[in-house]
Amino acid sequence: MTTTTAAPATARRAHPLLLTALLTAQFMALLDTSVVNVAGPTIRTDLDTGGAGLQLVVSGYTIVYAMLIVTGSRLGGRHGFRRIFGVGLVVFTAASLACGLAWDETSLIAARAVQGGGAALMVPQVLNLIQATYAGADRARAMGRYAATIAGGMVAGQVLGGLLVSADLFGLSWRPVFLINLPVGIVLYVLARRVLPDGGVPSARGLDLPGLALLAPALLALVVPLVMGHELDWPTWGWVSLAGCVVLFVLFGFVERRASHPLIPAALLRVPGVLPGAVTLLLAMTAFGGLMFSTALYVQGGLGYSALEAGLTFIPASLVFATVSLRWQVLPAAWHPRLPMIGMPIGALGFAANAWTFRTGQPLPVLLATMAAGSFGLGVAYSPVMTLALRRVPLPQVSDASGLMVTMIQLGQVLGVAVFGTLYLSVGGDFHHAGEVTALWIAATVLLTTVPAARLRR
Incomplete structure (x- = not known):
């Protein structure tokens, strides 16, 4: 099968630490997507926040993030990836400080929204620069590391949130989960100024x-x-x-x-693989976001785990996802277009097994095994989906394609928290029943992704 890829625009200027800087920014943004899941109960007690307010603290960040990603990507193409990356990083870091200093529910929700705006400027430049800098096998390896970073960032947020809340540093309770972004943001800004190429896409669209x-x-x-x-x-x-x-x-x-200059150009959707890839990512991340949020509620509210213990339960699944995302390329090339069709049903079976563990109250090792099985399936599918969706995108459409894919990832997480979080809280009966019903619907959503994924194979 013959494929075409965008010619790398900045390959000669690529610094050895370029990918490190990009993936660190991606990691930070994802960390703050999930860190509130584990810190949520403590925030709720400290700020006297209701369940809806807590969900807005979680999803307010990703709502603004999802809304502005395409615009942020396009600004990078027009005004330079490094410049817009730097602006987004400064806004994100300053908003993290505001989150750590929030005095009530309203101020925290507002600061989280600004933080999401900073992420929307910063994060699209990650895929923009991967697309514009790397080609062929180098791009596939970068995509694998990108997918592993997504898994690591989502789950590290759970673990780090649990560690920081449990440590209660300087008596600050949950606030260090946001304040930790300050030193990281400052160091990353200095690094990015040195290693990120200063350029965009000459034919980038207007706003x-x-x-x-x-x-x-x-x-x-x-x-x-x-x-x-x-x-x-x-x-x-x-x-x-x-x-x-x-x-x-x-x-x-x-x-x-x-x-x-539409946000989603019709010409982009006609590029082979882009539309089915975007739909596949939307469904997959809706399921994943819902799983993370509902499982955090289950193990803390139902099983009585501490924030740290709840965060640690996500480590095995994260390691499995990251490992598979990094190693899928060792399989024969002829298998690659089929991997999404193989991985998604495996993921659905794993999450259906989660429903059984919730209903029967199985011990923790069984829950960890079923979560790992579901993550294995998603890991098999995720990087190939990204690679297949973007492989034919020409360079002038890189910014729009990157913005679209990251929008689907973030919008999926918003919908996952909103839909499956609400489902978990609304189902009658005890927490075992709520967990079972939610996990079954999550499994069905993952299975549904095989429909658009099948078109990627063509």
């Missing part, structure tokens, strides 16, 4: 402000009622908001068809 003005309220109208509906007993305004989000998405589609 689509009308599209953004419709997409932002559409996402809010979808996520906020899902997050707050359970605690507020599904008020009328929530149903009106959900209906309004449908109208806003229809208007968004209408405006995008006539926009000079």
